[in-house]
Amino acid sequence: MTSSARPLLNRRLAEFGTTIFAEMSALAQRTGSINLGQGFPDTDGPEAVREAAVRALREGHGNQYPPGPGVPELRTAIVEHQRRRYGLSYDPDQEVLVTAGATEAIAAALLALLEPGDEVIALEPYYDSYAACIAMAGGTRVPVTLRPAAAPGGESGQGHFALDLDELRAAVTPRTRLILLNTPHNPTGTVLTRAELAAVAELACERDLLVITDEVYEHLVFDGAEHIPLASFPGMRERTVTIGSAGKTFSFTGWKVGWITAAPGLVAAVRSAKQFLTYVTSGPFQYAVAEALRLPDSYFDGFRADHQAKRDLLSAGLAKAGFGVFRPAGTYFVTTDIRPLGVSDGFAFCRALPERCGVVAIPNAVFYDHRDQGAPFVRFAFCKRTAVLEEAVARLTSLAA
Incomplete structure (x- = not known):
């Protein structure tokens, strides 16, 4: 144990603790939830x-x-x-x-x-x-x-x-x-x-x-x-x-x-x-x-089309569950508004979601300096197998009740 009163962590990094991705991924593992939080595919590439x-x-x-x-x-x-x-x-x-x-x-x-x-x-x-x-x-x-x-x-x-x-x-x-x-x-x-x-x-x-x-x-x-x-x-x-x-x-x-x-x-x-x-x-x-990088254009076209179909699947499911959906023009994330569900605190919503319906998401507020601006928004990743997304959608529909 150090005897110094000075904090161990450099003050420039004092505001940064464990990332939300680590927290939510651990929560997914602990609860057996589908992890639509961290943006990584669940299948390998070519x-x-x-x-x-x-x-x-x-x-x-x-x-x-x-x-x-x-x-x-x-x-x-x-x-x-x-x-x-x-x-x-x-x-x-x-x-x-x-x-x-x-x-x-x-x-x-x-x-x-x-x-x-x-x-x-x-x-x-x-x-x-x-x-x-x-x-x-x-x-x-x-x-x-x-x-x-x-x-x-x-x-x-x-x-x-x-x-x-x-x-x-x-x-x-x-x-x-x-x-x-x-x-x-x-x-x-x-x-x-x-x-x-x-x-x-x-x-x-x-x-x-x-x-x-x-x-x-x-x-x-x-x-x-x-x-x-x-x-x-x-x-x-x-x-x-x-x-x-x-x-x-x-x-x-x-x-x-x-x-x-x-x-x-x-x-x-x-x-x-x-x-x-x-x-x-x-x-x-x-x-x-x-x-x-030298793969033919057909690979890149197919890759994009596959993810667009997954985007549409998850976006439709989230809308059916009651979320406000911002359908993305790019990336593999869908941002949603949780206020139509009667709540506005993204952190509390995401921490409760695994127990409520077995799905993990990320509160967008972690990506803001102005936390109030991001408070009602929640991000879901759709870079997963279609069967996984279909199961996640089925679980999320319980929120509509």
Whole structure:
């Protein structure tokens, strides 16, 4: 036991305890509930990709430290993917960095690019690691809240969350260093439009801001929505760090293979921080992901269609159970409004839900600085087997009574 009165935990992290994901996953296990809280698939991705990892292991590719920036095969595949999908050209040797998932990419980018006191604008609600990484870097987070643009629809999902561009512009001060953008957006499922992204790009250029874009759900956009990388807008390639990941696209979240693409100076800066975090990671899996990125368009089309069908299944079930449903344009999460059920405290609702009907969800308020803004919203993940979603829907319908 320490004799010092000083707290053991660094004060920058004092506000961050055990994540809600750990709490709710433990609750799911303890109660035998269906876990629609944490966003991970319950089946593996393509067999050919898994076999590519096995082949790399057996042939000794990546079993020792891979190159710091990532294996050349993967960096080349990432460049090809960005060119084929978006018309963006990058140098695989100077403008790509492989990371331990998108989470390390976020951490390394913020640690590299922020000085203490710098302000970071982030769209609220946001993935919880954003706040922790900004704090570790000594930055100050400035939330700009995405708000419901209309009352949530039922099965038709008429409601959505929208970015107030005037509020975004007003949030910029002389201390603003960068904007941290996430589209398709977790947890709301919002996909920023071309017009919204153009406005962000114009603001960044006008105020000389850097932008970090988390685009890990780039291949999960529905109903004709379009994912457009911010780096493709005029003036943005030189000031944007784009983050991608294999976990969400290929359903191998445990492999932890992510990457950034950016101009050479930005990659060099992020690499300087990343080398003292994990240094290198996931050697054999990097070779497998290189093959995965070269899968034919039919894989990506089928992947998207499968998740859209699951989205529709869960959205319809939630509406039938009495939730207000914001049917997402992207990601694999559905945000719901619990007020039609006669309650408004998402934390209490989610902690009671496993005992009530054997399903686990996540209260969106954990993703907000302004907790009151997120209080009535609850997130469900639909990246599960269809049979699991059907059982979850059957259990949730008991709430309608």
